[in-house]
Amino acid sequence: MIMSRSEAPPPEGTAVTGNLHDRPHDRLQDGLPDRPLDRLQDRLLAGLPAEAVLTDPDVTASYANDMASFCEAGAPAVVVLPRTVEQVQHVMRTATELRVPVVPQGARTGLSGGANAADDCIVLSLTKMDRILEINPVDRIAVVEPGVINATLSRAVNEHGLYYPPDPSSWEMCTIGGNIGTASGGLCCVKYGVTAEYVLGLDVVLADGRLMSTGRRTAKGVAGYDLTRLFVGSEGSLGIVVRAILALRPQPPQQLVLAAEFASASAACDAVCRIMEGGHVPSLLELMDRTTVKAVNDLAHMGLPETTEALLLAAFDTPDPAADLAAIGALCEAAGATQVVPADDAAESELLLQARRLSLTALEAVKGTTMIDDVCVPRSKLGEFLDGVAKIADDVDLTIGVVAHAGDGNTHPTVCFDASDEDESRRARESFDQIMALGLDLGGTITGEHGVGLLKKEWLARELGPVSLEMQRGIKQVFDPLGILNPGKVF
Template identity: 55%
Template sequence: MEALLTELRAAVGSDAVLTDADVTVAYQRDMMPLAPYGQPLAVVLPSSTEQVQAVVRACAAHRTPIVPRGAGSGLSGAANAIDGCVVLVTTKMNAIVEVDPDNRLAVVEPGVVNLDLRAAVEKHGLFYPPDPSSYDWCTIGGNLSTNAGGLCCVKYGVTTDSVLGVEVVLADGSLLKTGRRTVKGVAGYDLTKLFVGSEGTLGVITRATLALRPLPQAPSTLVATFDTTVAAGAAVARVVREGVVPSLMEIMDRTSIKAVEQYLKTDLNADAALLLCQSDSGGEAARRELAAIEQVCADSGAVLTYVTDDLAEGRDLLTARRSVLMALELYGAWLTDDVCVPRNRIADLIAGCELISAEAGLRIAVTGHAGDGNMHPTIVYDPSSADEFARARAAFDRILGLGLELGGTITGEHGVGKIKREWLATEIGPVGLRVHRGIKQALDPGNLFNPGSMFSP
């Protein structure tokens, strides 16, 4: 492989080709502890599309697989190295190429941090909606590859809903440009949506044209507490049925609430479930939305409801929701799942997770985006115990099975990666799997990009 390393150094510079095992170990895996990973031949950090093309051509010539990677914040193992691969890291490609306020769009490279983009466009009175929990360090390239979501999905959708087009380096090193800058456009297949969510299995995204929205009003916040998850679930279902669309609607179960109370040293005054909603419609419109939701919660059996326009109070309440994973670290390591169920089945999912928790003998906290049914059951275990790790893995799979039984899907925003391949096959069936493999074969006949991720060849 020395010949390949020589070509890679010529393409991107010696400093951008890392081979020291003590250094490359930091690029072996993402945040998912269950997913397998290997030892890469090298980690390469290109700084331009042309360098990415050169790396792809060199690896293709030497039949060396490429695993594209952003910041490594993923939770499915999609960016995990395999033995002998080249990990292609896009974090150096971090330019915001253009912000066009008149057409409400931005053109960015994949290494741009989500929060940095949001801050940059805010100066123009604009807003980039996708906000994954790791938005302060995850990159746009990773968000595109996994079709990431976040807390605001109920109103603004997931990443693909904000993508107008992408530039992608294909397996032969050529550059494909998809989409357009116009609001409308239906010429040809929608190749943009094909690549968004493809988890680096079809090509390397090197640039994206993103749709922006007008900066929303400062949010007003509602919190409602319930003494049963059934009541909380009924409130969510009725909010959806009545057509109220807040900018955020999050749910926390009893285990999440108790962990956060201990972590933040506060009292959330909730027994079984807490519902947190925000409206960024502003003024009277926000008051109407939250008043309607407050009435629904009261009618559904809420023990307490509280509405505030105070930004500090709203931030504090949102901090409680965002602190769940950090709070659970008080009890051990965590393993977070990602299932999406019909919104009227959220209570059933929480109840099912309580049963799985009892049978596994492990703490399982459920929190998530109630507005779109995307829930994150999180399993706490002792990483030094092989027995607990095995039980955590078994519980993880049982939760995926439960999600499918409830009419849901195995992932709402984290992706399939290397941890849910068998479950993807179960969900989409043999015909769906055949179509996936056909697309992969057409675009990447040598299985160059991220082999073994999403599904086996």
């Protein structure tokens, strides 16, 4: 189970876990009146419209999990869909009073189980809070609610000649709140950075329902501790983001893309090192291995070159992208590229980018289930990491495709397996652990942009070490003393 059960009453300051219907005696021993879950709906409806409170088990079950494999999910007591900050505050005040766990959710496109429900929890879905409140071309900021879809924001700011760079592969579905919760990246990270670099300020509803503002609207500021950065990547474990002030950039010129074929993944990684060492700043530098290329072709019939062992995509959004691509092409050839093909126009460039965005969906179609790693290693170790993953795939006798934000060393080894086959499932989990260990051995990190969630809790402890883990748990205690916010996740 995700959440542990105990016969003893929980000590003061700890989360109430397990089935609250079975715990009236425990709650009386806590000195609290019995508040079974059959009263929870009435308390929520006191501050929420009826359509915002879902209790039908068939409906609530559909909110139980995100897109991660090997992550158990509990059965929610209720799903709430607030539309205002005040409604979120009411939910959290109710949860604190009744000591009911709360699991915040966005579009549930996550890949680490971070949005999976706990037994008898309130699922707090923020998808209805989807307004873009302000776009300010002078200050170059956007103010948005957490349920705004990434692509919707991007298109809206483009109309003002502005650009919001973070663009995860799921950008047509994922929400800004979810992006903030996991500190998402995207294809453009190599030049423009990740979500954390664009979040200037937040409004956050705390566990007890209080509203706190962090950060600023200004271009710079150092007033107090940087609590904004603390919430970015916290996976809903410290508070509920209800508004975000996001930095924008001027819209760059249309980018052009180059595709380079290589006879080995290590040769493609050598090209990446040459590009970065040469001081080039591509707007995109992505890698797809042979397995991924074939999967995309099988799914979308895109005609990508399946004879290559690795396909490297590079792009520039500079005033003269053709010249920059020519320089990159020469470096690729020096690293052993068998063919270098620059796109002729924006349409051809977009086709190549669409192939990259389809990669994870295509790999899932290989066997029906995937387990997606999110290991980031130093760029100088990228080739060694990919060779290591290939060896792991041979050892466990499973298909493992690799796509990577090669420009920043963030890789997504994707294990393809039949979930109904017990032995394949065992080997998939074994390969996942081996890949995680390999990444740490090479000086990397267990997650570059997907978060820890349920999937990587054990590995987080290994990466952080006991002292850092103790400090982080202390921060959690300050913000969530009852342990009701996304319990069982991250730590």
